[in-house]
Amino acid sequence: MKIFTMCMECQKELGHPSFEPIITDYYEEALAFIECSRGHKSAVLLQSQKFEILLESAANALIEGYTLEAASSLSSAYERFFEFAINVFCKKNKIPKKSIDETFKQVAKQSERQIGAFLFLHLLIFGRHYTLNKKIPELRNKVIHQGYIPTPNEVIDLGELIYQEILAITNLLSSELLNELQQVTMETVQGRNEKIPTDIPRATTTGTIFFSLGTTNRKETFQEALSSYTESREKLYGSMPYLRFFSKAVEIYAKLKKNI
Structure with a gap:
């Protein structure tokens, strides 16, 4: 990137x-x-956040004509967005970051379990169920598991479905859990800041x-x-x-x- x-x-x-x-x-x-x-x-x-970076990676790949890479980045962005949302939900319940990280390690390689965690946390926080778009896994599975090379229009269609899902949940988090969303963002920044040698000046950018x-x-x-x-x-x-x-x-x- x-x-x-x-x-x-x-x-x-x-x-x-x-x-x-x-x-x-x-x-x-x-x-x-x-x-x-x-x-x-x-x-x-x-x-x-990681999902924002992956969305921009998908956009760059699509602009350059790399449809397989664009679809793959979109799929990864979708999964990492649910991880982000899980962190925001847990922050709402004042769960320490260390506990969140240790728990997430157990589902880190299983995207279905991560989505399941999101669904039940959404139900717990908002008291209502969330219905996932069932069309997203169809092309995602063809690309990731079958090596299918999509056309630009197919990538745009997939991108639209994923973008609408991410946008809708982001708007909900921004409206109902803005403080928690900002806390998760700051924890991400702090974690990255700690990886910079102390003698090196640093600047922060919104990034994507x-x-x-x-x-x-x-x-x-x-x-x-x-x-x-x-x-x-x-x-x-x-x-x-x-x-x-x-x-x-x-x-x-x-x-x-x-x-x-």
Whole structure:
């Protein structure tokens, strides 16, 4: 996965942005370690939950034409979303994170049990049952278990079903369990922060653009989210030459100012 960022240490040193664009990789830990042209080394920590990252991964794969990878990432995002929701439900009942983690280990490799846990916790918290979309497992199982390579339209159809499920439950959590949702997010950030060496400066970013818990302006459909994300991605990459120009201009200005 890749993230766009700028050096915050340059911001501190110059008193304004350096405008130097940095696109760097991050992986499982959602941490990116960067070094700018001025030699500043720092870490960028994403607030995004795993399911948000996987949704954006699916969008990137679909844009690039990798339908199998897009469908697989969508399926993984769906499962990891239920894990996130379980954490929010448990937080509502003031269950310690260590206890949640130890319990989840026992179902970590069994997605059906995770979904079952979600269903009963939803019933416990809200007093009403939740009905899963039965169409989602059909294509998901063909892709994951049979190696089926879907068409772009099939991926979009799957994405729409998964997106609507995630959006509906996210809206419910944001409305009824916002404090608990934020606590789970902060615990994620704290856990990642602890993995950064103490001598390395760090900055935090909301991370994903395609779907973000950090905004209330989420798109209503998968198609809308994909279209908006595609446009944002094109604008970002299109801005690179201009940002590099501004960065060079800032560097020249700083040198001239120093010599005056």
